[in-house]
Amino acid sequence: MTDTIVVTGGRGRSGRWICDHLAGEYNVVCVDLDHPGWEIPTREHIDFKAVDVTDGVEIRDLFSEVDPDAVVHWAALPAPERHAGTRVFDTNISATYNVIDAAGRAGADVVWASSESAYGLAFADETPLPAYLPMDESHPTAPEDPYGTSKVAGEEVAKMVVRRDGVDVASIRPSWIQYPGEYNCRDVATGDLADGTGNCWSYVDVRDVATAVAAALDADIGGHEAFNVAAAENYVGQPTADLVEEQWGERPAECKLDGDQSALSTAKAQGLLDWEPEHDWREAVDADVTAPTLTGE
Numbered sequence: 001m002t003d004t005i006v007v008t009g010g011r012g013r014s015g016r017w018i019c020d021h022l023a024g025e026y027n028v029v030c031v032d033l034d035h036p037g038w039e040i041p042t043r044e045h046i047d048f049k050a051v052d053v054t055d056g057v058e059i060r061d062l063f064s065e066v067d068p069d070a071v072v073h074w075a076a077l078p079a080p081e082r083h084a085g086t087r088v089f090d091t092n093i094s095a096t097y098n099v100i101d102a103a104g105r106a107g108a109d110v111v112w113a114s115s116e117s118a119y120g121l122a123f124a125d126e127t128p129l130p131a132y133l134p135m136d137e138s139h140p141t142a143p144e145d146p147y148g149t150s151k152v153a154g155e156e157v158a159k160m161v162v163r164r165d166g167v168d169v170a171s172i173r174p175s176w177i178q179y180p181g182e183y184n185c186r187d188v189a190t191g192d193l194a195d196g197t198g199n200c201w202s203y204v205d206v207r208d209v210a211t212a213v214a215a216a217l218d219a220d221i222g223g224h225e226a227f228n229v230a231a232a233e234n235y236v237g238q239p240t241a242d243l244v245e246e247q248w249g250e251r252p253a254e255c256k257l258d259g260d261q262s263a264l265s266t267a268k269a270q271g272l273l274d275w276e277p278e279h280d281w282r283e284a285v286d287a288d289v290t291a292p293t294l295t296g297e
Contacts, residue, residue: 002027002045005217006068007240008053008099009075010074011036011114011294014206015148016179018072019046020292021210026140030064030294032075038072040295053095059102070217071103073112077147080123092150104165113157114171114226116264117148122198130200133244137173141224155226162224164281169223170273171217174209175202175230175264180289183281185235193236197247200263201234205279207289215275225272229266235281 003026009015010030019030023045035050042048049066051058053075056075075095077088096112103110119135120142121127130139143149158169176199178185186201188196212229234240241257257263269275 003069004029004066005070006031006062006066006093006207007072007074008032008051008173009073012074013179014209015074016292016294017210018074018213019208019294021207021214022072025214026069026217029062029068029122031062033041036295043294044090046294053099054091055087056098056102059098059110060173063102063108065107068108070109070111071099072217073099073103073110075099075262076113076150079199080145080147086120089146089150092147093153093157096150096154100154100157100161100169104161104167107165107167109168109217110158110161111170111172111213112154112158114173115148115151115226116173116175116199116230117143117145118151118155118173118204120144121122121200123148124198127197129244129248129250130252130263132252133200133241133257134261135200135228136265137228137268151269153232155224159224161256165261169225170219171224171226171229172209172212172216173211173226173264175199175204175228175262177206177209178203178235178281178284179206180279180284180287183235183285185239186281186285189236193243196236196243197243198241201236201243202230202262203235203281204230204277205284208277208279211278212269212273212275215269221272225268227269227273227276228266229277230262230266231277231280232266233260233262233280
């Protein structure tokens, strides 16, 4: 029997790539605020449910109905600039609490979207110099914004549920997600490089995000672990350490970067999940890849 996976935020820009990648290996229940409609022919192995993940009753009702083997929690307000800070924080932390709490009580392992914003570089009034480079998952987390703070709080929720229920939770910290043929990061690469300091010019292809989620679902994590998910190199094509020194006027005391190596270390994901990125901006920036629609059309 094929396992059932609930994917929240499954109709979002990156969520649909995750659903599409998992469908077939799993029966996917794609959860979002709206249902695509009964008249639309849907993909085999993908079902849809309209659920407000900030409503704990709706989440518990859903899990009672579908009895998931695992949960991918990808629903969130993705940045602090488009909504009031209270809405960003309240939405993200209530959704994360409801989903991970209910999953733990149901005995389902969880993979969920934390963020590189947890480190506190993105959205800061003055971007701080990283404590060391490359940044691994032990790098201090010190966000100054409601989005990054909601992700740090969400990871604490994950640890709570692991302690209480004994399930596994993987907190994926993706870098700036890019899409084949639509690499917005290159606008920064050819413009004001100071705009890239919030994540030290790192990025990740959405297809690599999907494979990282799948790898985390397959892995025996043994509790809670956070994982950086990023491309192997920066999106500028210049030595990362030189970019850091140019923008900050110095390098961290510990700076072990080779060429255009990413400022985010993915060694932990490679070691524990047997995952590594396969796509880089040079081949993906003009790639002609049709985005998944999740329907049979």
